[in-house]
Amino acid sequence: MWKTPAPASPAGRPPGGGPLLAVENLHVEFVTRRGVVRAVNGVDCALNAGETLAVLGESGSGKTVTAQAIMGILDTPPARVTRGTIRLRGTDLLGLREEDRSRIRGSRIAMIFQDALSALNPVFTVGAQIGEMFRVHRGLSRRDAERRAVELMDRVRIPDARRRVHDYPHRFSGGMRQRVMIAMAIALDPEVLIADEPTTALDVTVQAQIMELLSELRRESGMGLILITHDLGVVADAADRVAVMYGGRIVENAPVHDIYRAPAHPYTKGLLESIPRAGGKGRALRAVEGSSPDPMAMPSGCVFHPRCSYRQDDCAAGEPPLHPIGPFRGSACHYWREVLHGSHG
Amino acid sequence: MAATGEPILRVRDLVKHFPLRHGPLRAQVGLIKAVDGVSFDLGRGETLGVVGESGCGKSTLARLLLGLERPTSGSVTVGGGEITRARGGELKRLRRNIQMIMQDPYASLNPRMTVGDIVGEPYEIHRDAVPKGDRRRRVRELLEIVGLNPDHADRYPHQFSGGQRRRVGIARGLALQPEIIVCDEPVSSLDVSIRAQIVNLLGRLQDELGLSYVFIAHDLSVVRHISDRVGVMYLGKLVELGGDGEIYGHPAHPYTQALLSAVPVPDPEGRERRRRIILQGDPPSPITPPSGCRFRTRCWKARDVCAEREPPLRALSGTGHAGACHFAEPREAPPPA
Ligand SMILES: Nc1ncnc2c1ncn2[C@@H]1O[C@H](COP(=O)(O)OP(=O)(O)OP(=O)(O)O)[C@@H](O)[C@H]1O
Ligand SMILES: Nc1ncnc2c1ncn2[C@@H]1O[C@H](COP(=O)(O)OP(=O)(O)OP(=O)(O)O)[C@@H](O)[C@H]1O
Ligand SMILES: [Mg+2]
Ligand SMILES: [Mg+2]
Numbered sequence: 101m102w103k104t105p106a107p108a109s110p111a112g113r114p115p116g117g118g119p120l121l122a123v124e125n126l127h128v129e130f131v132t133r134r135g136v137v138r139a140v141n142g143v144d145c146a147l148n149a150g151e152t153l154a155v156l157g158e159s160g161s162g163k164t165v166t167a168q169a170i171m172g173i174l175d176t177p178p179a180r181v182t183r184g185t186i187r188l189r190g191t192d193l194l195g196l197r198e199e200d201r202s203r204i205r206g207s208r209i210a211m212i213f214q215d216a217l218s219a220l221n222p223v224f225t226v227g228a229q230i231g232e233m234f235r236v237h238r239g240l241s242r243r244d245a246e247r248r249a250v251e252l253m254d255r256v257r258i259p260d261a262r263r264r265v266h267d268y269p270h271r272f273s274g275g276m277r278q279r280v281m282i283a284m285a286i287a288l289d290p291e292v293l294i295a296d297e298p299t300t301a302l303d304v305t306v307q308a309q310i311m312e313l314l315s316e317l318r319r320e321s322g323m324g325l326i327l328i329t330h331d332l333g334v335v336a337d338a339a340d341r342v343a344v345m346y347g348g349r350i351v352e353n354a355p356v357h358d359i360y361r362a363p364a365h366p367y368t369k370g371l372l373e374s375i376p377r378a379g380g381k382g383r384a385l386r387a388v389e390g391s392s393p394d395p396m397a398m399p400s401g402c403v404f405h406p407r408c409s410y411r412q413d414d415c416a417a418g419e420p421p422l423h424p425i426g427p428f429r430g431s432a433c434h435y436w437r438e439v440l441h442g443s444h445g
Numbered sequence: 446m447a448a449t450g451e452p453i454l455r456v457r458d459l460v461k462h463f464p465l466r467h468g469p470l471r472a473q474v475g476l477i478k479a480v481d482g483v484s485f486d487l488g489r490g491e492t493l494g495v496v497g498e499s500g501c502g503k504s505t506l507a508r509l510l511l512g513l514e515r516p517t518s519g520s521v522t523v524g525g526g527e528i529t530r531a532r533g534g535e536l537k538r539l540r541r542n543i544q545m546i547m548q549d550p551y552a553s554l555n556p557r558m559t560v561g562d563i564v565g566e567p568y569e570i571h572r573d574a575v576p577k578g579d580r581r582r583r584v585r586e587l588l589e590i591v592g593l594n595p596d597h598a599d600r601y602p603h604q605f606s607g608g609q610r611r612r613v614g615i616a617r618g619l620a621l622q623p624e625i626i627v628c629d630e631p632v633s634s635l636d637v638s639i640r641a642q643i644v645n646l647l648g649r650l651q652d653e654l655g656l657s658y659v660f661i662a663h664d665l666s667v668v669r670h671i672s673d674r675v676g677v678m679y680l681g682k683l684v685e686l687g688g689d690g691e692i693y694g695h696p697a698h699p700y701t702q703a704l705l706s707a708v709p710v711p712d713p714e715g716r717e718r719r720r721r722i723i724l725q726g727d728p729p730s731p732i733t734p735p736s737g738c739r740f741r742t743r744c745w746k747a748r749d750v751c752a753e754r755e756p757p758l759r760a761l762s763g764t765g766h767a768g769a770c771h772f773a774e775p776r777e778a779p780p781p782a
Pocket of ligand 3: 164296
């Protein structure tokens with residue numbers, strides 16, 4: 101497991117030195133014909149070299165949009181970053197010219213996407229697409245690039261790599277396409293790898309291999325890994341720290357052991373209770389009641405309050421800050437003590 | 446819900462081979478054996494879970510069950526009619542009885558159609574299903590059944606969350622009142638709480654409408670929760686089939702044992718000491734599958750006979766638990782790696 105100076109603030113910032121990647125007070129919105137969608141509303145998080153930060157959260161809570169903002173691949177318009185900073189080893193990426201930004205993209209920060217089918221170009225062979233990384237960023241010839249592509253395909257365990265390098269994406273199953281994506285992302289040994297649901301489409305044995313591969317890369321190169329996932333098993337297995345998102349904010353941030361032992365935010369608690377357990381067959385699963393907040397009309401105060409069983413009158417009024425609640429831990433709930441100690445709810 | 450009486454779906458020796466093309470002239474250089482001899486029955490009101498390695502042919506199987514793809518050989522019989530042979534009007538009639546909820550909610554919902562039109566689309570294809578004047582009302586009912594606000598029928602897919610889009614897909618799947626629904630990864634990429642809501646919804650619909658499900662998923666804890674029986678696929682074949690207690694409690698096939706041991710446990714306590722069967726070697730290619738048993742190249746039990754003879758799916762006990770392994774033995778816990 102990873103061991104470096106532990107983060108000192110509730111947002112997970114380490115003392116001195118500075119983290120590999122630091123996101124502060126990030127706000128992203130989409131201007132649409134029907135109104136403004138507030139997708140990210142003040143995200144703070146930090147990633148250290150060699151660390152795995154898992155990002156959990158509700159579908160639609162802004163995980164992918166945050167990742168896209170870090171990568172610099174939001175379509176602007178309709179998206180716009182209205183506030184915040186994103187620093188890579190101290191340099192604010194949001195202040196860079198697009199040309200400098202695009203040099204960083206792919207080589208220093210890389211991303212594996214949630215939806216491998218639409219991320220791959222249907223009219224080029226997978227070999228050409230993997231090889232392009234080497235041709236664009238490293239100036240390799242077409243032939244050398246293809247050789248490197250085959251090596252990478254072997255490395256992510258695509259069978260028959262030499263032959264399949266000439267195949268088009270649609271000829272691969274969902275799982276194989278995701279491996280192609282991973283090959284492209286690790287091609288240039290990035291410092292930060294953002295993996296947006298890298299194993300959602302994979303079976304658990306391949307998932308275990310891919311996670312092992314990612315952690316190997318992380319150990320060897322000191323790469324920081326932001327792992328966005330819905331799989332609470334994968335998080336428990338791989339993460340050093342966990343950030344939980346709801347309604348465009350990080351509502352809880354904690355070392356992995358703490359959050360599973362005792363969650364400190366009602367939404368985190370609800371998530372952990374929704375996992376199907378072996379003994380519960382035939383009974384309905386527990387789920388967080390109600391539906392996701394409308395990002396065009398976010399609830400006042402705490403975004404989670406309309407669905408919260410710990411709700412008090414003041415929850416609709418003031419938006420709770422990320423309270424520091426323990427070593428390297430934060431919860432954006434006024435009543436985190438009650439949640440943490442399971443007093444009711 | 447347990448199965449009763451005659452099977453509603455009968456699958457026999459189902460095979461689908463895709464041509465593999467190569468080179469500038471796209472010459473056929475081989476066959477991708479996506480599904481290669483699969484047989485099972487599905488009972489009325491029963492849920493059969495299907496799990497297996499990525500690329501082992503689950504989605505191809507689903508498409509064959511629906512008659513969206515013609516098999517190379519073998520048969521699929523739905524409520525007495527053979528969907529694999531049927532054409533024209535007969536095919537249309539049989540298809541009404543078996544519907545699919547797709548793997549990818551982004552690709553499977555047309556972004557330019559309102560969700561009301563999406564849910565009602567099957568009525569455009571099956572014009573005699575519901576009289577035109579009743580369609581709007583029926584669509585509203587369907588949205589209500591899956592827990593969506595019927596007043597949102599005129600909204601577009603992008604205005605819904607991932608979980609809500611799944612519900613739209615489910616509502617459309619229910620439009621023609623099928624008896625069988627094939628769910629291809631209906632809950633992957635949803636958060637666990639919404640996943641629980643969808644699983645609960647499918648369970649409720651089964652109780653209310655007596656539906657039968659083929660439920661394909663990678664999340665083995667969800668499959669366990671929802672399934673009466675589970676089929677495990679490896680490289681185009683069913684390698685184990687049994688009740689959920691048999692598969693999860695006493696897996697007999699080495700691949701099933703490896704699969705279960707790889708399920709990540711949602712508790713970080715003691716993670717450094719956890720044991721897993723790490724499968725050796727690469728997954729073999731479906732173009733040139735190994736001789737004999739397809740799993741033998743990665744199996745710790747493999748002996749000479751495994752390369753020589755293909756193990757049939759044979760009954761392991763009187764209870765319908767079957768495994769395709771020469772050395773199948775149900776066991777309590779996965780062996781050490
Ligand atoms: N191009 C866009 N135009 C308008 N709204 C958008 C756009 N892209 C994303 N959004 C909205 O931003 C919010 C955050 O979306 P995001 O994709 O980041 O969610 P997520 O947490 O990654 O969800 P999931 O777990 O389902 O992947 C959602 O409400 C989404 O509808
Ligand atoms: N139209 C096609 N043409 C050629 N090969 C195909 C086609 N469709 C699927 N295949 C191949 O058939 C095999 C089975 O694919 P399928 O999509 O059924 O797998 P799966 O079990 O659903 O995988 P996943 O878990 O990744 O969704 C794969 O090797 C795939 O590449
Ligand atoms: Mg996302
Ligand atoms: Mg599939």
